[in-house]
Amino acid sequence: MAKEIILADNAGFCFGVKRAVDMVAQYCSEEGVKVYTLGHLIHNTDVIRRLEERSIHAIKPEQIKELDPDSVVVIRSHGVTPQIYDLIKQTGAAVVDATCPYVRVIHKKVEHHYRLGYQIVIVGDQGHPEVQGINGWCANTAIITRDGKNLPDWDRARDICVVAQTTERLENYEQVLAAVKAKYKNVAAFNTICTATKDRQESAAWLGRQVDLMIVIGSKSSSNTRKLVEISQVNCANTVFAENRSDLPLDLIKQEQFTKIGITAGASTPDWVIADVIDAIRSI
Ligand code: SF4
Structure with missing residues (x-):
């Protein structure tokens, strides 16, 4: 078929x-x-x-x-x-x-609020270069968290500024913000999650529900691609993570039960790699 x-x-x-x-x-x-x-x-x-x-x-x-x-x-x-x-x-x-330019906006917000005396909280991955770059704009003093569980017990009146890694999941940002607001009174919060990320995540979630098999294309080192994999897995029981054409599990894709195949790709995956993957599936 x-x-x-x-x-x-x-x-x-x-x-x-x-x-x-x-x-x-x-x-x-x-x-x-x-x-x-x-x-x-x-x-x-x-x-x-x-x-x-x-x-x-x-x-x-x-x-x-x-x-x-x-x-x-x-x-x-x-x-x-x-x-x-x-x-x-x-x-x-x-x-x-x-x-x-969207990352630059975060740098400016962090630098500005740090100068005003705010404690910066970054919702993101401590090891990600974007987060490390952002942290530099507040002299590496930010608290970095993805769940709000490691917030120190500062004075309740301390001014807190919350920003997010552009590729962070909205649920994590909201969870951290709720934890910060429960502990501190003066909170300046900026949802700096990029719409490109949100759009890709929403499209992947929607498509995952329509198909029998989802293929997410991108490098294993790409955090936004890995997040697309997580979202696809929630919405489609059969999700494949492939770097490019040569990484495709063709024997699995060939199976008859998979008649509708959804494809998405991370923000760092070039068009030619996506076209190549589609071409490989068509040739099955
Ligand atoms: S996902 Fe792309 S557009 Fe969005 S902040 Fe990162 S580099 Fe910029």
């Missing part, structure tokens, strides 16, 4: 990631310019491989001091701390700032 393939309404590159990839592409064509990205530009191994083929390599923060003044450093969409801008400036290297 022929299989029906349905692509989620919102899938693949988001605005910020596309902007970052386009900004780097501009430099690929300029001969003799040494271009580096600070960390991998996006969480996608196919994109990283293509950049490396064009001699654009990722460097770690500890390598910044070795940069030549004639090199170019790309700051990825996750953003960085103010200390990183200072370090790059000291080397004389040029900066291409691909920080997503």
Whole structure:
């Protein structure tokens, strides 16, 4: 029986990631310019491989001091701390700032409220570079939480400012906000979850309920893709997480019981990888 393939309404590159990839592409064509990205530009191994083929390599923060003044450093969409801008400036290297404008808004809110004396609370993943970048705008003093269970017992009158990692789940943000409001009186809260994330999550949830099998495409290191997997699993008992065409479990997909196949992809998954996956399923 022929299989029906349905692509989620919102899938693949988001605005910020596309902007970052386009900004780097501009430099690929300029001969003799040494271009580096600070960390991998996006969480996608196919994109990283293509950049490396064009001699654009990722460097770690500890390598910044070795940069030549004639090199170019790309700051990825996750953003960085103010200390990183200072370090790059000291080397004389040029900066291409691909920080997503939505992330930049969080930096500004955090910096502003920190200066006013607020304690910053970030709803997000402590190990994620975006969260580490945000924390830098309040001198690394933020409390980072995803459930509100690790809030210290400060004075109830302390001013608290809550922001969220752009890819955080709304339920987590609401849970933390409720915990903060139960403990403290003066709370400035900003739901900084990006609509690109929300749109992808809602599309994945809806599509998951319509199909027999969901395929989520993206890198295992991409947190927003992993969240799409979690949401798909809640809404569709058969969910597959594949990085690209070669990662597809074709024997499973071939099974007759799967007549309607839903596809979604994380915000760091390029269109060509999605097209490739669809092509592989069509060829079954
Ligand atoms: S998910 Fe949203 S905040 Fe993050 S890079 Fe994409 S558009 Fe920007």
